[in-house]
Amino acid sequence: NREWHLVSRPVGWPKPEDFALVEAELPTPGEGQVLVRNVYVSVDPYMRGRMSAAKSYVAPYELGKPMQGGAVGEVVASNAEGIAVGDHVLHFFGWREYAVVDAKNAVKVDPDAAPLSTYLGVLGMTGLTAYAGLLRTAAFKEGDAVFVSGAAGAVGSQVGQIAKLKGASRVIGSAGSDEKVRLLVDEYGFDAAFNYKEGPVGEQLRAAAPDGVDVYFDNVGGDHLEAAIGSLNRDGRIAICGAISVYNNTEPAPGPKNLARLIQTRGRIEGFLVGDHYDLQPQFVQEVGPWVASGKLKYRETVVEGIDNNLEAFLGVLRGDNTGKMIVKL
Numbered sequence: 136n137r138e139w140h141l142v143s144r145p146v147g148w149p150k151p152e153d154f155a156l157v158e159a160e161l162p163t164p165g166e167g168q169v170l171v172r173n174v175y176v177s178v179d180p181y182m183r184g185r186m187s188a189a190k191s192y193v194a195p196y197e198l199g200k201p202m203q204g205g206a207v208g209e210v211v212a213s214n215a216e217g218i219a220v221g222d223h224v225l226h227f228f229g230w231r232e233y234a235v236v237d238a239k240n241a242v243k244v245d246p247d248a249a250p251l252s253t254y255l256g257v258l259g260m261t262g263l264t265a266y267a268g269l270l271r272t273a274a275f276k277e278g279d280a281v282f283v284s285g286a287a288g289a290v291g292s293q294v295g296q297i298a299k300l301k302g303a304s305r306v307i308g309s310a311g312s313d314e315k316v317r318l319l320v321d322e323y324g325f326d327a328a329f330n331y332k333e334g335p336v337g338e339q340l341r342a343a344a345p346d347g348v349d350v351y352f353d354n355v356g357g358d359h360l361e362a363a364i365g366s367l368n369r370d371g372r373i374a375i376c377g378a379i380s381v382y383n384n385t386e387p388a389p390g391p392k393n394l395a396r397l398i399q400t401r402g403r404i405e406g407f408l409v410g411d412h413y414d415l416q417p418q419f420v421q422e423v424g425p426w427v428a429s430g431k432l433k434y435r436e437t438v439v440e441g442i443d444n445n446l447e448a449f450l451g452v453l454r455g456d457n458t459g460k461m462i463v464k465l
């Protein structure tokens with residue numbers, strides 16, 4: 136049973152030496168617990184935050200202990216009522232091959248209803264993030280023009296498509312390669328998209344959204360946020376979901392220089408955390424599940440194989456190696 140430990144807190148970009156793949160004993164489940172063989176393990180940008188000691192909404196990873204994260208696996212031993220050997224569960228002990236999980240922290244998932252990996256992505260945490268952030272935090276309504284950054288990633292690709300399916304007047308996305316930009320327009324139905332590495336974001340956004348944007352869903356921060364404020368329409372709303380462009384910074388990044396535009400536009404900027412919106416989960420599954428099943432809402436996954444490559448997969452998310460949800464298959 137191998138598991139990944141954090142051995143030192145990264146400064147700037149995480150380095151392989153900050154981590155160790157450790158051989159550990161196979162744990163035995165106690166009363167009310169199950170032993171799970173992980174099948175799919177999630178790697179997510181927020182994990183970078185847990186590698187730092189700074190106080191946040193979730194505790195830092197402990198040094199010399201296994202890291203955590205979303206995972207889906209098969210129950211191989213059960214000491215808990217209601218969960219049997221052979222069941223599949225979603226839980227929070229990724230970054231390892233086997234996990235002992237309290238039954239109350241394991242959610243049964245059905246591999247016949249949807250592919251197991253989707254419970255980590257399009258039908259899981261990143262999907263709900265897109266849904267809640269767009270519909271609740273940004274208060275999206277039919278006819279809005281929507282801009283989303285990180286648009287070829289797990290959250291971003293779903294934000295753009297949900298906006299389209301719900302009657303956005305125009306959906307614009309930004310991503311870090313021409314191939315991703317093509318995918319947004321050709322496959323996901325975005326009205327316009329641009330490669331943020333090819334020129335100033337502000338200029339590219341103005342060209343892609345000549346009539347401005349009503350909603351900006353921010354996955355990136357930095358110059359993307361400044362550009363969106365610059366293109367914000369009257370009563371525009373900005374949902375701050377993430378700021379991946381600054382996660383590896385060692386100094387705080389300067390903020391947008393044009394906040395006074397919020398006065399003129401009566402604009403609103405609001406951060407949100409998916410964990411506060413699980414009351415929307417049933418509605419999310421009911422509405423988005425059929426779109427995924429029918430292919431109306433498309434998704435990609437970048438699947439990396441093997442526990443040895445768990446760290447590389449995580450670093451890949453920070454570099455932009457992924458299209459759609461990055462997942463490790465054990």
Ligand code: NDP
Nearest residue numbers: 180288289290310311354376377378379380407408409455
């Ligand atoms: P993604 O699948 O979008 O993967 C991250 C992507 O970020 C990469 O593929 C890369 O794509 C892009 N990226 C990396 N560096 C930069 C940069 N400097 N500038 C612009 N883009 C960059 O991850 P998720 O969908 O899981 O997460 C997206 C965002 O949402 C993250 O910021 C994450 O922290 C946040 N999040 C917030 C939640 C909340 O509750 N608030 C919950 C879940 C996620 P590219 O090739 O386009 O550069």
